[in-house]
Amino acid sequence: MTTLFKSLSAPMRVALVGxxxxxxxxxxxxxxxxxxxxxxxxxxxxxxxxCQSTAISVDYVTALGQDPFSETMCQTWQAEGLGTQNVRHLPDALPGLYFIQTDEQGERQFLYWRGEAAARRCFDGHEAAQTLAALLDYDVIYLSGISLAVLNSEGRARLLETLAEARRQGTRIVFDNNYRPRLWPDRATAQHCYQALLALVDLALITWEDDVELFGFSSPEALFRTYAQSGVTEVVLKRGEASCLIHTGRQVLTIPGEKALRVIDTTAAGDSFSAAYLACRLQGGDPEQAARWGHRLAVNVIQHRGALISPPAMPAMPALSYSLAAQA
Structure with missing residues (x-):
């Protein structure tokens, strides 16, 4: 199956919201x-x-303050090749902050200070109209459960309305579930928002434990049935060290992962898997090859400290065959 992004033209514009x-x-x-x-x-x-050497451009969409930390953030993103033209800068706000402690097994504990973070107001107020309108110009929009959770109710509703309009115009919507209970007022509110978004999603990248906690699924099969009923075309089930499962509508693929020599820090394991999976799919790879890209990057990331490994530490990805690229 290589048709998910087949009708998208090059160059391709991708926005990540969060x-x-x-x-x-x-x-x-x-x-x-x-x-x-x-x-x-x-x-x-x-x-x-x-996607650095391709015709795919990647932008980050969020809200920051007008402080030195916010300025440095944007400069750092630009150095990584991210577009920042749709970052809102709020004069009376600051970015959120979190503290990570890591145990001997590489598992993390997080402490957060984000209640007044600028990102919560990203889509609030009439000034957000320009940012919301800009989303309609992208070929692919990626967001997560955290992207939804941190928004105020007004901004969340406006974002969902814009995503619906974007999808009607042909934009592909990619969703990573990343359910964090402490960010939601209650489980029912989170379920309602997730279900509203899933009706718009083309590709879902799902962490199994998160969806078990949110929806109470008893098996991957039950999850796949529910997502198919919502209209999601492709579902990737991430299960840590275990093989990932991919539901394509016609079959379920089982793709084993790679073994890490030593786990230093599991921060961004799922985020990096999702990035590599999507990068492969956008460049013409099929779901199986995309999962192998995902495993390759994630297993390298967890052998380094921090969420972002240095560019020289990026692993080489399996080459895309001509036949796969030709089908995309």
Whole structure:
């Protein structure tokens, strides 16, 4: 199956919608380092790197302040090849902040300060009309459950309305579930918003544990049935070290992962998988090859500290065959 993005023309424009925060991380020696991170930002950076020599452009859409941290964020994104023309800058707001602690197994604990973060108001007010209108010009829009959760109710409703209009115009919608209960007032509200979005989604990249917690699925088969009923064309089920499962509408593919020599930090494992999967699909790869790209990047990311590995540490991806590229 290689038809999901077949009708999209080159050059292709991709927007990732979400929140980037100030990241603080303490290592085993007690040293604290500062960086920037967020689920969709991590995905955006890896996607831009993997599409660097193609006709695919990648933009990040969010709201920041007018402070030095916000300015440095944009400069960092631009250095990674991300477009920032649709980043809103709010004069009375700041980015959110989070602190990471990592145990000996590489598992993380997060502490957040994001209640007044600028990203919450990204689509609020009449000033957001320009940002929302700009989304209609993209070929692909990617967002996550966190992208929805951090928004105020007004902005969330306006974003969903815009995504519906974009999809009517031919835009493909890609969704990573990333369910975080603490960001929602209650489980029922989250379920309602997810179900509204899934009716618009073409490609879903799902972390199994998150959907079990949100929807209570008893098996992957039950999940696939529900997503198919919502109209999702392609569902990728991420299951950590276990094989990922891909439902294409006609069959379920099982793609084993790669083994890490040593797990240092699992931050952005799922985000990087999603980036590589999407990068491969946009460049003509089929779902099986895309999953192998996803596993390859994720297993490298978890062997480094932090969400974003350095560009020289990026692994080489399996080459796309001519036959696959020709079908896309």
């Amino acid at each position: 929140e980037c925060m100030i990241e603080l991380q303490r290592d085993s020696a007690g040293t604290i380092t500062q960086a920037f991170g967020g689920d969709t930002l991590n995905t955006a950076v890896y996607l831009a790197r993997l």
